[in-house]
Amino acid sequence: MTVESTAARKPRRSSKRTSAAKTPQSSEPQLVQLLTPEGERVEHPDYQIDLTADELRGLYRDMVLTRRFDAEATALQRQGELGLWASLLGQEAAQIGSGRALRDDDYVFPTYREHGVAWCRGVDPTNLLGMFRGVNHGGWDPNTNNFHLYTIVIGSQTLHATGYAMGVAKDGADSAVIAYFGDGASSQGDVAESFTFSAVYNAPVVFFCQNNQWAISEPTERQTRVPLYQRAQGYGFPGVRVDGNDVLACLAVTRSALERARRGEGPTLVEAFTYRMGAHTTSDDPTKYRADEERAAWEAKDPILRLRTYLEKQKLADSAFFTALDEESETLGKRVREAVRAMPDPDPMAIFEHGYADGSSLVDEERAQFAAYQASFADSAEEGN
Amino acid sequence: MAVEKMSIAKALNESLRLALDTDPKVLIMGEDVGKLGGVFRITDGLQKDFGEGRVIDTPLAESGIVGTAIGLALRGYRPIVEIQFDGFVFPAYDQIVTQLAKMHARALGKIKMPVVVRIPYGGGIGAVEHHSESPEALFAHVAGLKVVSPSNASDAYWMMQQAVQSDDPIIFFEPKRRYWDKGEVDTESIPGPLHKASVARTGSDLTLVAYGPMVKVCLEAAAAAQEEGKSVEVLDLRSMSPIDFDTIQTSVEKTGRLVVVHEAPVFYGSGAEIAARITERCFYHLEAPVLRVGGYHVPYPPARLEDEYLPGLDRVLDAVDRSLAY
Numbered sequence: 001m002t003v004e005s006t007a008a009r010k011p012r013r014s015s016k017r018t019s020a021a022k023t024p025q026s027s028e029p030q031l032v033q034l035l036t037p038e039g040e041r042v043e044h045p046d047y048q049i050d051l052t053a054d055e056l057r058g059l060y061r062d063m064v065l066t067r068r069f070d071a072e073a074t075a076l077q078r079q080g081e082l083g084l085w086a087s088l089l090g091q092e093a094a095q096i097g098s099g100r101a102l103r104d105d106d107y108v109f110p111t112y113r114e115h116g117v118a119w120c121r122g123v124d125p126t127n128l129l130g131m132f133r134g135v136n137h138g139g140w141d142p143n144t145n146n147f148h149l150y151t152i153v154i155g156s157q158t159l160h161a162t163g164y165a166m167g168v169a170k171d172g173a174d175s176a177v178i179a180y181f182g183d184g185a186s187s188q189g190d191v192a193e194s195f196t197f198s199a200v201y202n203a204p205v206v207f208f209c210q211n212n213q214w215a216i217s218e219p220t221e222r223q224t225r226v227p228l229y230q231r232a233q234g235y236g237f238p239g240v241r242v243d244g245n246d247v248l249a250c251l252a253v254t255r256s257a258l259e260r261a262r263r264g265e266g267p268t269l270v271e272a273f274t275y276r277m278g279a280h281t282t283s284d285d286p287t288k289y290r291a292d293e294e295r296a297a298w299e300a301k302d303p304i305l306r307l308r309t310y311l312e313k314q315k316l317a318d319s320a321f322f323t324a325l326d327e328e329s330e331t332l333g334k335r336v337r338e339a340v341r342a343m344p345d346p347d348p349m350a351i352f353e354h355g356y357a358d359g360s361s362l363v364d365e366e367r368a369q370f371a372a373y374q375a376s377f378a379d380s381a382e383e384g385n
Numbered sequence: 386m387a388v389e390k391m392s393i394a395k396a397l398n399e400s401l402r403l404a405l406d407t408d409p410k411v412l413i414m415g416e417d418v419g420k421l422g423g424v425f426r427i428t429d430g431l432q433k434d435f436g437e438g439r440v441i442d443t444p445l446a447e448s449g450i451v452g453t454a455i456g457l458a459l460r461g462y463r464p465i466v467e468i469q470f471d472g473f474v475f476p477a478y479d480q481i482v483t484q485l486a487k488m489h490a491r492a493l494g495k496i497k498m499p500v501v502v503r504i505p506y507g508g509g510i511g512a513v514e515h516h517s518e519s520p521e522a523l524f525a526h527v528a529g530l531k532v533v534s535p536s537n538a539s540d541a542y543w544m545m546q547q548a549v550q551s552d553d554p555i556i557f558f559e560p561k562r563r564y565w566d567k568g569e570v571d572t573e574s575i576p577g578p579l580h581k582a583s584v585a586r587t588g589s590d591l592t593l594v595a596y597g598p599m600v601k602v603c604l605e606a607a608a609a610a611q612e613e614g615k616s617v618e619v620l621d622l623r624s625m626s627p628i629d630f631d632t633i634q635t636s637v638e639k640t641g642r643l644v645v646v647h648e649a650p651v652f653y654g655s656g657a658e659i660a661a662r663i664t665e666r667c668f669y670h671l672e673a674p675v676l677r678v679g680g681y682h683v684p685y686p687p688a689r690l691e692d693e694y695l696p697g698l699d700r701v702l703d704a705v706d707r708s709l710a711y
Contacts, residue, residue, distance in 0.1 A: 109456075137487070141495040142459070149491050153483045159449055160484070163456020170438060171460070190480070193449035200444055354494040355528050357552035361580065362627035363528075 029227065031241055031273055034248040037301040039309025047252040053316040059100060059247050060311060061325055063092040063304045066116040068329040069125045072336045073115075073132070077282045081340050082132045086113045090245070090277030093303030094210050096120060097250025098178065098272070101258055105146065105175040107168075109161035112150040113210075114180050121147040125332075126339040135346055155181055155188035158207065162194040165203035165261075176261040177205045178254070184215025186231065187223045195235040195267070204261035206254065207232075207269045210244060212276035217289035232269035244274025245303040275301070348374060387573035394564040396538040397427045399572070400545035401465065405435045408463060411549060414441045414450055415467030415503075424469055425505055425564055447477035454500050455484055463499045463549060471506040471558075472515025478523075485554045486529030497552040501545075506534075507598045507648050508695055509562035511688040518685050519649035524556045525626035525658075532626040533579060534558040536600035538568035540576075540583075540623060547579040558625075560598035580624040582632040588618035591642040591708055594633060594659060596622035599646045599696060606701040617705060625655050633659065634666045641672035642708045646696055651679040673711035678704045 032047050051059075070088050077085040088095060095116025102108065108117055118128055123145050130136040131150060138149035151157040161179035168175050185191050186209060198205050211228055213220055220228070232239030238260075242253040250272055257268035275298035279286050286295075311317040352367040391399070404411045413428055419442035422429030432440035443450050447468060454464035468474045474481075481502065488498050508517035525532045531553050535541040541559070548555040577583070585600055586607050595603040600621045607617035618636050622628065637643050643663055645656035656677035663675055678696045686694045 136493060137491040139491075139493045142492060143496070148459070149488075151484075153479065156452065156480065156484050159452025159480065160456040160459060162449075163453030163458075164460045165456070166453060167457045167460030167462055170462070189476075190448055190452060193444070193446040193452065196444050196446060197449050197453050354490045354492075356531070357489055357494070357497045360531070360627045361629070365630075 029241060029273055031243040031246075032249045032253050033243040033246050034252060035246045035306055035310055037245070037306050039306045039313060041310065044249070044252075047249065047256060049248050049252040051248070056307070056311060057317050057321060059096055059251070060304070060307050060317070061328075062096040062100065062116070062119060063247065063307065064325055065329060065332055066092050066096065066119050067304060068333055069119070069336060070115060072333040073129060074278070074282065076129075076337065076340050077132070082129060082282075083134050084132050084281050084283060086132075086281045087276075087278040088113050088115050090275045090298065090303070091210055091212055092116055093247035093307075094208075094244040094250050094272035094274045097247040098208050098254040098270070101251050101254035102178065103175070103258075105173070106258065107146045107148070107161075107164055107175065107177045109148045109157040109164070109177065109179045110150055111154070111157065111180050111182060111185070112152055113182075114150075117180065118147055121145040123147050126336055126343075129336070129340050130343065133340060133343055135343055155185035155190040155194075157181070158185070158191050158194035159197070161205050162198045162201075162203050165198065165205035166201050168204055169202070169264075174262045175204070176258040177203075178208055178258070179205060180208050180210065182215060183209065183211040183213065183220045183223050183228060184218065185209075186228050195231070195237075195269070198267040199235045199237055202264065202266040204264070205267045206257040206261055207267060208254065209269065209271045210274055211271050212244075212274050214276055214280065214286070214290065216280040216284055217286075227271070229269055229271035232267075237267045237269065239269040239271065241271045241273055244272030245298075245301045245306070247303055247307055388569055388571045390567055390569050391538055392565050392567050393535070393538050393541045393560070394425060394427055396542040396568075396570050397545055397559065398429055398431070399570075400542045401428060402431060402434070404465070404546065404549045405431060405439055408549075410461060410463045412439055412441060412457065412462050412464045413467070414443050414454060414464055416443055416445055416450070416469050418442060418467050423467060425561065427503075427505075427559070427564075428467065447473055447475075448480050451477040451480040451485060451500075451502065455480065455488065455498065458498050458500050459496065465501040465503060465549060468502060468504045470512075470516045471504055471518040471520055474502075474504055474520065477502075481524070481530070481554075481556070482527050486527050489553070490529060498554045499549075499552050500554045501548045501557050502554070503557045503559060505561040505564075506558045507560050507562060508685065508691045509598065511691070513688070514685070517688075517691065519647065519680065521556075521558055521625050521647075522649055522654050525655060530554055530556055530626060531580070531624070532556045532558065533624045534560060534597035535623065536560060536563065536585075536595075536597055536621050538566070539570045540621075542570045542572065543576050544579055544623065551579070558597060563598055563601065566601070580627050580629060582623055582629040583621045584618065584632070584636070585621045586617070586619040588616040588640065590616045590640055591644065591705055592618045592620060592633070592636040592640045593644050593646060593701070593705070594620045594622055595646040596625060596655075598648060602696060602698060602701060603646055606698050606705065609698060609702060610705055615705065615709065622655075628655075628659065628662075630659075630662050630666065633663055637663055637667045638670045641670055643667075643671070643675045644678060644701070644704045644708055645675065646678045646701055646704075647680075648695055649680055650682050651677045652682045654679055673708045676704045676708050
């Protein structure tokens with residue numbers, strides 16, 4: 001893997017300066033790939049993978065159901081059932097590939113778009129919708145599935161992952177930790193600090209950057225002048241760029257990085273080179289900042305389509321499998337829809353719960369005031385009767 | 386003998402030692418806390434006795450220190466982190482406010498954040514910029530955090546024990562210009578709860594409320610006032626979040642007058658909160674408006690001017706006189 005950086009050279013004052021300012025990423029990047037966009041299996045010298053037909057179908061099923069869940073959530077937002085949704089459309093392979101590389105005792109620190117990773121961890125997808133509906137700020141117990149709460153502030157969770165991994169090492173456990181973040185987060189100081197801490201303490205953490213090319217409307221070129229995986233070099237640990245739309249490569253590369261962490265060899269940065277096909281969230285409009293041709297070019301690299309082509313060509317799945325999966329998708333969509341609509345607003349008194357583990361006299365006082373205020377409505381209603 | 390005379394710095398050191406000794410999950414993290422023992426030597430000798438795995442020298446990155454402490458807390462550890470000086474806490478402010486303070490609520494109570502953030506704060510030591518600030522109100526304003534500050538060796542010892550045992554994140558402000566003040570510490574007799582104010586001196590004409598470095602100034606002011614025949618009660622707030630308003634109320638109902646003193650700027654400071662709440666609670670007992678004495682709404686001045694900026698004996702006595710004149 002090359003670590004040479006063009007940006008590290010002195011900029012030359014020449015007429016070529018404008019074109020030189022284009023990052024190396026604009027050229028076709030070097031990626032670890034095991035399944036081409038045409039659905040052909042290829043080999044890589046460093047990353048081999050040998051999966052059974054069952055396992056391959058499982059990965060396909062994970063991606064299809066995750067995309068279905070995501071589509072349902074987007075629709076629910078459009079119907080006013082959710083206040084916001086952050087779609088993962090296009091990033092299914094990066095999430096399912098890395099998510100399926102994890103062991104149960106590994107710990108995941110997601111951002112707010114890791115619906116596919118949550119799926120792999122066994123988190124009920126309806127749990128993910130509470131914060132987008134506005135009934136809580138997360139709400140699930142992170143220790144049930146070793147899947148931490150969604151983190152909205154960009155990059156904060158990479159430090160939590162690093163600290164957790166430092167704890168894993170202290171405990172003498174051979175679990176690993178994985179931190180998800182995006183290309184935009186790579187500009188944040190916390191991500192840089194997490195690289196420093198994890199390298200210095202040799203923490204068993206894998207940094208999984210989904211470079212989906214856009215941080216809301218800002219392209220990756222606005223975040224970096226060198227390919228993101230090369231950042232790792234400066235911190236003293238390996239970085240690798242994987243085809244983020246290739247579920248097999250994502251699985252193989254993440255598995256390898258996790259194993260390295262388990263062996264006590266420290267962190268790895270994985271850059272999954274992928275594409276966010278939809279908007280950043282349902283609040284933005286990608287047609288204002290990117291060209292239709294760009295999306296079309298990435299559609300040709302669709303992670304689900306390429307695995308389906310492979311499964312069909314290799315006769316690893318028959319039409320009965322695909323039909324059954326279609327039905328399972330519809331059932332999931334229906335379940336999600338019904339669960340969201342049935343999600344009650346929390347009791348107003350819940351505002352005062354969980355601010356503090358040991359309680360607070362200030363909260364107690366305000367809770368009592370609020371309760372009395374609420375009760376005053378009940379009294380006046382009675383008087384009205 | 387359970388009672389020993391020691392400085393606040395020594396009391397903190399002994400308390401941290403006890404915490405490390407009692408619970409193997411307690412960790413100390415920060416810049417220079419290991420071999421050096423911290424720039425104020427509060428962690429002196431702890432790494433030597435407990436090892437680099439328990440007393441951890443960190444990279445120079447405050448957000449990283451607090452952010453990784455959060456991760457360690459999620460893994461079941463109880464980190465005590467040191468921010469070297471008050472003005473250096475701001476790179477970590479994001480992690481403290483958006484993450485540390487909210488994690489428990491975000492998880493609907495299913496996870497706890499037993500992290501202590503130690504911050505030597507306040508002026509009076511002739512330091513350069515960013516080494517003398519009192520940002521406590523910025524933390525007290527954030528729900529999910531608790532903010533405390535001891536003013537004497539006994540409280541330094543015991544409040545640290547209580548902070549470490551708390552399952553909530555505690556911002557522990559240490560009055561750095563009092564580090565070398567000595568007092569008696571009874572290491573066997575456990576005092577009252579962490580968030581309860583104490584009566585440092587009883588009086589009947591006026592109540593002075595202070596915390597941390599200003600308690601000593603207020604005690605001196607009360608002694609000086611006594612010579613003029615004025616009986617001043619001094620309350621040591623100890624906790625800026627939550628605030629023990631009951632103790633203040635009891636005192637003000639007796640004296641009818643309240644002056645709040647702190648080093649931090651008066652504008653939007655702790656004194657404003659105390660004045661507002663006590664006015665609500667004690668309106669018919671008050672003989673005078675609640676007065677405040679504190680810093681000005683200016684950047685902390687260069688050291689040669691800090692004596693003008695910091696509330697001293699005369700400014701406190703002036704406020705006492707103004708209150709009594711109503």
